[in-house]
Each structure stands twice: as C-alpha cells, then as structure tokens.
Amino acid sequence: MGRPGMSDAIKEDLWRRWRAGESISVISRALGKPPGSVFTVLKHHGGIAPAERVRRADGLTxxxxxxxxxxxxxxxxxxxxxxxxxxxxxxxxxxxxxxxxxxxxxxxxxxxxxxxxARRPKPSALQDNLVLRQLVIELLETEWSPEQIVGHLRLVHPDNPLMRISHESIYRAIYTIRWKVIPRELCAKLRTGRPIRKNKKNTVKGQWRSQIVGARPIEERPAAADARTELGHLEGDLIVGAKNSQVATLVDRKSRYLTMVALPSRHTATVIPALQQAFSLMDPASSAL
Structure with a gap:
C-alpha cells in the first residue's frame, strides 16, 4: 500500500549523486522521484552517505x-x-x-x-559513554560547535581517552536521528541550522527555487554600469520586515540615490508593476542631486 519505495540500485545512484555535490532538486529530476522522497532517504542517514560496501579480500565468501x-x-x-x-x-x-x-x-x-x-557507520561512541554524552549535549545547548567541544575536551581531559571524540562523530550523532543519541532539536543550535549534514561539494545549483526565468547574467551588464559613469543604472533589492511587511529598494549606481517602494506583498505579480511604476516616475536629472 502507499507509494512505492526506491530500489537498492536507485538509492545507490542517489548517494553517488549526493557525494558528487548534486542538489536535491537535480537528484529528484534525474531519478524521476519527488524531492520529498529524496530528502526522506537523505534524512534517514542524516545526509551522511553510507560507506560503500566492500568485502575484505581475506574474508570468507x-x-x-x-x-x-x-x-x-x-x-x-x-x-x-x-x-x-x-x-x-x-x-x-x-x-x-x-x-x-x-x-x-x-x-x-x-x-x-x-x-x-560489517555495516557502517557503527553506532556512536556516545551511546555507551553517558558522561561524555551528557557533557556534549550541555555544550551543544549553549551553542558550542562540535569543533569547539573537541578542543575543550582535549584541554580539560588531556589524559582521559574515554573523554575523547572526533567532531565528525558528534555531527553523525546529531544528524543520524535513528540512533536517538542527541536530541533532534539541537540541530537548530548549530551554526547552519541544517536538518541534514552537507559536505563542501553540495550546492543549490539547479534547484528551481534559485532560478529566475529569463534572467540575464550580470556579466552582460553594460560597461557604463560597471564603471558608474552614467545615471539610470539601478540596483534593486527586497527588504522583508516584521509582520509580513516588505519594501523594494532601487539604488542608482552612480549617484547612490535611493528610492523605496512600499509593497502589499512580495509576489512577482505585485513587485514588478510597482518597480516599473517607480522607475517611470524617475528623472535622471533629479537623481543626480
């Protein structure tokens, strides 16, 4: 009953793409699976790709x-x-x-x-060492990073091997929710606040939400705009405030003249007409004042 799951071959391809740094949206389109399904598989392992299964050369077959x-x-x-x-x-x-x-x-x-x-990764060392586990949890609650915790343990317990752990082991314990070693809500205490672990290769490139349809790359900007030698070249931005308030800004690159446009919403259908109207009322001569 319910939606069919992913086969072992599809999961292997998913993890291969994740290790290569592909985004969830790119993986979703490549596998023909919903982004939510891809995220569910990643979240089960905390975003940490399982080690590839390799049989020992001297092991029994x-x-x-x-x-x-x-x-x-x-x-x-x-x-x-x-x-x-x-x-x-x-x-x-x-x-x-x-x-x-x-x-x-x-x-x-x-x-x-x-x-x-032979399955990897093995359960966290924090599961059996309750003293170390409690100390790590207390430091995470005060927003210490795993790297800071490791350094602190080396200074405070230099001769106690039972109070040693790597920062990667702490990350694994946080993100691998099925271990239930560290409370899940402590993810929000980390610098990134991410729900899953990501390596440096992972980007948002290819994700639909990060793309503007028909956008022109900044490399095509006129030379006069780069040099700030002409009036009329504007930079736009959207400021979102409290209680669902938003304001659009237009700044002339040469004169730095600022125009602010109040917006009832942040939707494209509202923002674009408001910016067009504000631009039509501008006088290049007055913006130089």
Whole structure:
C-alpha cells in the first residue's frame, strides 16, 4: 500500500549523486522521484552517505561458507574443510563456532550475520559513554560547535581517552536521528541550522527555487554600469520586515540615490508593476542631486 519505495540500485545512484555535490532538486529530476522522497532517504542517514560496501579480500565468501556447510553435513573435519577452501583451520573452526556450531551451521544465515556486522557507520561512541554524552549535549545547548567541544575536551581531559571524540562523530550523532543519541532539536543550535549534514561539494545549483526565468547574467551588464559613469543604472533589492511587511529598494549606481517602494506583498505579480511604476516616475536629472 502507499507509494512505492526506491530500489537498492536507485538509492545507490542517489548517494553517488549526493557525494558528487548534486542538489536535491537535480537528484529528484534525474531519478524521476519527488524531492520529498529524496530528502526522506537523505534524512534517514542524516545526509551522511553510507560507506560503500566492500568485502575484505581475506574474508570468507558465500562460496566458502557453502563449502563449509556441505563439509559439515558430510561429517568432514575442520582441517579437511579448511584445506578444501584454502583457509586456515582456525578460520573455519571460528566461523562454525560463532554461527551455532557443527549441528546448526547454515551458510545463508552465516553470510547474513557477517554482512550485518560489517555495516557502517557503527553506532556512536556516545551511546555507551553517558558522561561524555551528557557533557556534549550541555555544550551543544549553549551553542558550542562540535569543533569547539573537541578542543575543550582535549584541554580539560588531556589524559582521559574515554573523554575523547572526533567532531565528525558528534555531527553523525546529531544528524543520524535513528540512533536517538542527541536530541533532534539541537540541530537548530548549530551554526547552519541544517536538518541534514552537507559536505563542501553540495550546492543549490539547479534547484528551481534559485532560478529566475529569463534572467540575464550580470556579466552582460553594460560597461557604463560597471564603471558608474552614467545615471539610470539601478540596483534593486527586497527588504522583508516584521509582520509580513516588505519594501523594494532601487539604488542608482552612480549617484547612490535611493528610492523605496512600499509593497502589499512580495509576489512577482505585485513587485514588478510597482518597480516599473517607480522607475517611470524617475528623472535622471533629479537623481543626480
């Protein structure tokens, strides 16, 4: 019931694009998914891309575990099974012991357990260290940044390894809401106030809300406007105040003459006509006064 979720392949593509710095809107259009769905996946991990799953070169493979299971079923010894798969006898005996023993060992269950144990990131160190956790929360509530907290801990507890943590671990604990280590509302205490973690590559480029339809780039501005040698070249801005009040401003680049236009709303259909009317009433000669 409900909307279909994302397949593992789509999620992998989503995270690949997020690591490359693409915005949520760009990812949404590329995957054909609503921006809200993309944000939900990102928020579940706090915006921190999961580490790519890479099997250890010396780890047991699903084929090795299947051979172990068949050897146990046939009554073979641990040493003979180890020789058949090219592994040390201790590796095989340890694998069997931690997965139920000779009678209960199953290759599929052992492979699932190994994958679960290899998942990253691991839970935060703050979960087991209640003293460190409480101190970090208190400093975050007073609007200390994770970097400041790490430096403070090194100065106050220089010889106590239990009071050490990296700033990235604090960020992960804040943004990974499923861990429930640090209260979610403390995101607002950080400098950015963002709901998810972003790296330096992430931009808002390509997001619809940041684009003006038919806009001319500032590089096409006339040379006289750049040099401030002629009257009539205006810079516009919108000031939003309390109680839903807004005022548009027009400043002549040469004379710095300021014109302010009161607006009933900030919508395009209201702002553009008001600015056009204000511009039509301007006299270049009077603006030089």
């Amino acid at each position: 699903p084929g090795d575990r299947e051979s172990i299971s068949r050897g146990l079923e046939a009554g073979a010894s641990m040493r003979s099974i180890a020789v058949s798969i090219g592994r040390a006898p201790f590796t095989v005996s340890r694998e069997v012991a931690r997965n139920g023993g000779r009678l209960k060992y199953r290759a599929f269950a052992a492979e699932q357990r190994a994958q679960e144990q």
